[in-house]
Amino acid sequence: MELLVTYDVNTTTPEGRRRLRKVAQLCEGYGLRVQKSVFEVVCNDADLLQLTHSITQVIDQAHDSIRIYRMPQGAFRNARTLGTASALLHRDPLIL
DSSP, X not given: OEEXXXXXXXXXXXHHHHHHHHHXXXXXXXEEEEETTEEEEEOOHHHHHHHXXXXXXXSOTTTOEEEEEEEOTTTTTTOOOOTTOOOOOSSSOOOO
């Protein structure tokens, strides 16, 4: 499945800035950052459950906002980019 994960973490306190870094690190483990607080994720149902659970353990429910959108299959491949944005290849093999 393809997901768009967005977040807005309250960073007015040192704890908030730590939560922001932790949420970003969690998302980096599952997908590709396309903007500062936006990730494109290709995963399966088990990965989605794990990601959701992990984020829930990190955020402050009273101050932080996470949105996870399930996108139609192929949505990332068909994304239109403008400006400095570039198309990312989610399913291509990684060469290390």
